[in-house]
Amino acid sequence: MSLISTLARLEAVDSGRAQPLATVRHRHLTDGPLVLVPLTTAGEAGAPLGALVGTDRAAPRLLAVAQPRDRDLRFAFLAELAEAVLPHIESYADVVEPAERSEVDPGTGKKVKVEVELCADAAQLIVPSRAGIDFVRLLGRSMRFRRTAEDDPDTPYPAPARVPLLGRWMTHYGERARVPGSSLLLAATDLLNRHWATGQSSLEDQHLGALLAWVDPPDGEPGAAAALRAELERDRDGQLVCPPAGPATDPAFDNRLLAPAIERYDRARAALAAAEDALDADTRLGELSGAEREIRSLLAGVLLPTWDAVWRGIDLLRELPEGTRAEDRWTRDRWSFTAHRDRVRAGEPPQPRRDDAVTAAQKLAARETAQAQLDAQEALDDPLVLAGRRLAGEAFIGEVTEVEMAYSESKRPSPRPLVTVRTDERPHLGERTKVYRSLDGRPQTAEFVGYATEDAGHAEPEGTVHLVLRITDRMGRSKEPAPGSVPEPGDRIAWTLFEHDQRGGPKLPDPEDTPWTHGGPPGAAGGGHAEQPDPVTAEDIL
């Protein structure tokens, strides 16, 4: 945590409500995000308990598993989840716009522009918390290797038709969520924490209810008191008024309400199986569906507060104007979405259990580039983020006091104007350190020349320095700089010591040129073996 955000937290403690950490929204929000609030069975790895899902806050779709240990019921849940999520994803897959991508021509080895499709928008998924993102990954992993009866008629326990496909999409979303600044799969807590500092620690900020209590306290109640209620308040039955945002449930809910309800359901099912005649079966069936309804209403009771909280968080975020460069990052998300759509349509196998060395290296490099890009873009979009970088000496704002024309020493001299900037900040500048400013949205480079001696005539406030910078690019091709491309005296300009655009590192060599120590041949041969589905056992739940 930087000092400036620590200060924001302390201000939040003092004022009793969260303080802004950003003046614009740094994550793109689509017009119709799909909100998913999942619950899981305590102690089980792949046994979802229920979920609320939908794009309309007034009409969530409730999915529930009456007996999480029953494989058929779990499959029914996943099939229903696929029916709730996949149409949403697919509705974005067919709306495309033409785009260009540079590819290396295999014949000539030159870069050529290729016309490709780019989805005009992408499906956005929002879950309550980071644990929810992990759960999406887990569900993805549990589903993508499943075989349906169509894939393999002999497979034991075939999965419903669209479940493996949902697994592949969820895996893609879960993987994309690890790229800094991406917005395909977001957690409400992360979104709120990026934009507000609460008066509690970052550990406590993972509690969605407590976090909202700070950001938007009810009726002017101090944030700390409202957060405490969200954390601990229980009703007469000992149930949390603000249930955990999942996927884990509160043990008191499991033990006092859910376990007895599941037991009643099991009894009703056993009774139905033992029914002797049609009339008897009819009554028993009624009891069974009654027991099922009870479980559904219990789950709805603990899911709805979280559902509302996620939407409240989205409302709060929509009040902030979107940062200019967030759109740029969303375009990258759209590329990622389109690429996965193409892989699915091309009939490629599901993502492997483990990435090979080359893919892993590429992913890591891409994430590092994305992180650096995110840091730069957020600072350029938001003076409050820039303030943090200025405090760290990585950027400064100064007023131009003097511009002196100068030229490079070459056969065709190009303009290299010297700009004197007055600032009271202390950037970490060394000889020829490059600094950048944004000129019509594109970076202009200058290099640090030295400190100017101050005029004796002016009484400067203490701590003010004069920096001389030499502008080196973006002034056009002619001898005279293009109009507007050189700062003028009186301009107040923000300079950064970090680059505005991030170039990825050098490209990795082709697989055939990669030595075996780094995952290349021999043997790799493009991952010749297909991933096998997980082995299933007669009873796969303990």
Add this chain to the structure above:
Amino acid sequence: MLATALGSPAAFGQSQFAFVRGNAFEAKVKADGGTELLRLLVERLGGGAEAAAVAAVPDLTAAGPEGRAARTALALREATAAGSWTLLDHPMLALEVAGSPAYLEPDAVVVHPDGTWTVVEIKSFPMIDSSADAAKVGAAARQSAVYVLALERVAAMTEGAEVGHRVLLVCPKDFSNLPTASVVDVRKQRAVTSRQLTRLTRVEDIADALPEGTTFDPGCSAEELGTAVESVPAAYAPECLAACELAFHCRAKARAEGAVEALGRSVRGELGGLTTVAGVLAAAAGKEGDPADPTVAALRRAAALRAEALAGVDGGVPCH
């Protein structure tokens, strides 16, 4: 109970679903006299040794924790002398913590024919594609390290015995209920725990420092208990919330005092000598503090930059 009586109850508890699953998994792993467990152990730690088809599983029942600990020590000595594979199911170990004995019950300890003792920890979180949740594995490693320390006390008195610093963590494989295992090296956790144990203030010393007549009887009034708890010094940090039942009480106290640690341990480090929220804010606002102090100077700059950026939202700093 004490936390509830103080008016700051903490929610700790285990879901019966998780409890049932944990027990069922452990029973499955140890079924058939531990054949499967031993197979996993030999596969991961055997070093080419042949698995014994059947391990000896001595009976460890005895009266009371001391009795069980003594029985366990005896069984360990016998097994080491016998030089055969032996599985101790839920042995009882004693370890001195802050001057008073604590009794520990590992899931299992296996004695190798060469006299090595290996701690086995059985957990019900899954190992998916051979990797498990790092936080949970870390917790299991710390837990096992304590068992290793306790075993070392017994091994010191047993000829030919050595405690393995690599413990076997057994978890369900992927989404199934089949066990799989991984070797966890706990040397680091063992060293940390060992150091912490030697540094702990002895319970008697804490008790001696308390005022005469201090009681923690939950039957007393919240006020009396508050005074009693306050007489024991505690350093609250947000990490306490996950581990201690009194954490909410300590948090309320820390917040009331305006302690900056309530926002996280790292915050304290950043703020140098300033320890209270009010003190930091006053220093940042230029009302207090020595401007020559680098922390104060940095705070003032941070406050000025933050105010400038926030004021510029409507007026606009025309930087870009």
